[in-house]
Amino acid sequence: MFRISKFLCKYSKESPKKDQNLPSLPCEFILPIICHLSNDKKSLCSCLLVNRFWCLETIKVLWSKPFKLLYTCRKKPCFCSIEKRKSQAANLLSTYLSCLLHKYKDSYIQNKSNFTISSSPLFYYIDYLHDIDLNELYSAVEDWIKSSSNKKRISADILKFQQRNYLKLPNDKYNYIDFMKFLTNSSFGDEILPKYSGSSLRDLMVHVVVKAFMTQCPKLERISIDLRHTYTREQMEYFCSTLKQEPENLPVEIYETLNSYTGNGPCLDQLTELICTTRRWKSTLLLSLAKFAHNIKYLIITISYQRDYFVSDPARVHELPKVEQEASCLAMLVQSQKALKHFGLHVCSEGLPTIMSALESQVISLNSISFVNVKFSGLEIFENIRNFKNLQTLSIKSSSFDRFTFSLSLKNLEFSFLKELNLDGTYISAEVLEKLFLLCPRNLESLGLGKHTRNDIYMHRTPRKVLILIATLFPNLKNLKASIYPSEISQLCSIFTYCQDLSHITLIGSASRSGDESSNLLLYISEINQNLKELRLEGSIWSFSSFTFEMFLKNRNILKNLQVLEIIDSKDFGNQHLQVIIKCLEEIDDVALKKLVISSCEPITSKHLERVKRIVKNVSYQKLIWTGRTLTM
Structure with missing residues (x-):
């Protein structure tokens, strides 16, 4: 990556002016290079300086997942500058709000006298957003508020906001709070602002930005609430160590009202990935997505109680109906998909039979199933997936079985297309393991028998x-x-x-x-x-x-x-x-x-x-x- 970045910087300085607007390589060569650097922010910034064509194509990649690039480090622990990161977050969100301000400027300034705005951004960056993680967005909003340029007056600003007075945010030219109120009450077509009238400035900003992305991004493909950052980070990528991995104060309203944005635009029609490993209640969200998002290919969900309870705990009994309802809503979401390819289930406390029954609707398209920390009553899970003839990956990690009893029908099972079997952290008796191996084809490519759970x-x-x-x-x-x-x-x-x-x-x-x-x-x-x-x-x-x-x-x-x-x-x-x-x-x-x-x-x-x-x-x-x-x- 470093060599490519160095070469691009050198090339940008030595290129003749007459060829500045023309690509020196065919498009079929340039685009794969830029896509290969999609997780390298430094190299992407160098690509911007090559020429106009490189700049246009790099902008699409660089702004497809800006929050991930902001909070991803190559080393663990990282040595990031907190103040620099806060400044970058402030610039990022200010740019997005500036795009919205110019889009709705006519209706916003019609009743305002002597209101002028500067020239619009070079690109409407919201159009390029493909990937958004709510925890990363929440961290960016907090960084924006705590940035050094506002540190001296932010507490007074929040106080004024709670008193429903005007205030200004990072760019002194604009009254962003006034503009966010306008967006919330008129442009997006609902009346959610009263819920935030007594809340913090941060909650209002999170609400407005999330709503803007849900309704204004025509290419939004991935939404994640990945608390452990297991699925939003690739190999040798780490979440910035200066930040908390599990924000404690993420507004509950974000989970409760996210579904209210789905009917306001066609954006979620393009959604192909949904990752939600939070324990918070999400039945309404899942039910709403089942109505509007039908093209999800990659789905990872946690179905769990709010906390780890004992079986006889009264709180667990009280939450049982909610967990079962959540499992039913997940089943509806699965059944509503046209061609689901990967399904991952975490900590399924209740409702596993309902979910597995719904998965049968994806028997043709599904080629990967993953279970993590799931407690199975027996080996029926292998019977449940017997009809998935195209299954290529089966992963059962850190899970457990109450009993190891083979039924007669299991003997007729065969996973002809299976290429990967991962049982890392799951204890299975040697007898069952031998029989399971006999069900796998000879061309199996990956086998995981990692750490076992039994001493x-x-x-x-x-x-x-x-x-x-x-x-x-x-x-x-x-x-x-x-x-x-x-x-x-x-x-x-x-x-x-x-x-x-x-x-x-x-x-x-x-x-x-x-x-x-x-x-x-x-x-x-x-x-x-x-x-x-x-x-x-x-x-x-x-x-x-x-x-x-x-x-x-x-x-x-x-x-x-x-x-x-x-x-x-x-x-x-x-x-x-x-x-x-x-x-x-x-x-x-x-x-x-x-x-x-x-x-x-x-x-x-x-x-x-x-x-x-x-x-x-x-x-x-x-x-x-x-x-x-x-x-x-």
């Missing part, structure tokens, strides 16, 4: 037969994630022997050491596997000397292809191992390694870290402390 699985001393079964059933496996006992390390060799296309390997071990087995396994991987791109070893079970590690890296095919290397929760990975990495990387010109993550009890000097950072773009190190039983930061 007894780590106490098991005899190797599981499922590892041998993996090797024989899935020769085309490319991605493997598994928890391993020390006694099973030798069996992993059979997997690497038969599955020679493995490119992404994640191995998680228990706290006990494995002796020489882990060293032998590392050497075996380097000899057999020629396509390894990502290797993650987690746990103190993976113990090997710097000499063995050097032999592993000396294989030129490993370093030519390896892009990610992570050594997590290690007891003995230290300076000598890092020196081996530096030595091997410096000997090779075409290094592919882009990410190196180390967390270990052994200290690593800053001198060695600086050396490796000159070669590898993304390097992270964390010092751990061994307490005698566990590793802590």
Whole structure:
């Protein structure tokens, strides 16, 4: 990204004036370049300076998800300037309000004397918005209010607002509060302002901006309320660490009145993604979207109580009807979609049979199903999805089953098109697991058997037969994630022997050491596997000397292809191992390694870290402390 950004800046300065308005490359080349940089704000800003054509195309990408770009960092923790971020948020929202001001200026200033406004923005940026997350928007509004330019007078302004007097916001030229009242009461066609008459300035601003986006954005494709930022962030993207990930004071009215915006325009007809992992009540929102949004392809929802209750808690009994109603509204939303492709369910406290019954309406189009932290009564879930013949991805993470009983009809199941099976964090007995593998096709590409939830699985001393079964059933496996006992390390060799296309390997071990087995396994991987791109070893079970590690890296095919290397929760990975990495990387010109993550009890000097950072773009190190039983930061 840095090289592209540097090249674009240089090109923009050296381009002849006569070619300034013409693209130097065909459009079919330029557009993929800009789209490839869609998550790199710095490079996109450089693209703006190339010429007019590049600028026009970059504006569409840069302003498609401005709030995400504002609050996304490449490092964790980040070192962002809080004041700079607040200033950027203020400029961003001021630009949007300026666009609306010029759009409605005739009706707004008709009763105002001596009112003048400056020239309109170069673009109507609202048209380009594709992606909006309500938590990011809320953070931007708070940053706007707290920006340094208003810090001295903002408290007095809020007081005046509560007294229904006029006040001014960041740009002194305009009375934005007066304009927001105008938008709320007239231009958008409803009378919601009285709800905010006794509230804060922040709540009014959130309401107006959300309403503007819901009714004025013809290309709005994605709405998210993702509290954990799990689905709105891609790999190596982090939410800005200077902000709270779960705003405590997000106005309840936003969830309650969001549905009232849907009937005011055709914008939500284009909605293709909805992510809502909040626990707040959203029945009205889901019911309204079922009436207006019928083109959703990607849907992730949490159905849960407001808090974690005991079964006999009176508050839980009181909230039970609301949770069941929410599940019914979700079922209606699912049934109203034309072609749903991905469905994700989080913490489904009640109403699972109703939701699964509704999913049958998407039996042709649905190709991916994900369950996270869902408690199943039994293995009926596999019977519920038996008709999804086009299912390619099945993920059951951190979930649990009350019983492991196979029915007779389950024996006739077969997932012919399944390419990914992820059971990370979900305990399933070995017997059921073996039968489940027999239902999967031989061309399965990704298998996740990560951390298990039951302690007894780590106490098991005899190797599981499922590892041998993996090797024989899935020769085309490319991605493997598994928890391993020390006694099973030798069996992993059979997997690497038969599955020679493995490119992404994640191995998680228990706290006990494995002796020489882990060293032998590392050497075996380097000899057999020629396509390894990502290797993650987690746990103190993976113990090997710097000499063995050097032999592993000396294989030129490993370093030519390896892009990610992570050594997590290690007891003995230290300076000598890092020196081996530096030595091997410096000997090779075409290094592919882009990410190196180390967390270990052994200290690593800053001198060695600086050396490796000159070669590898993304390097992270964390010092751990061994307490005698566990590793802590």
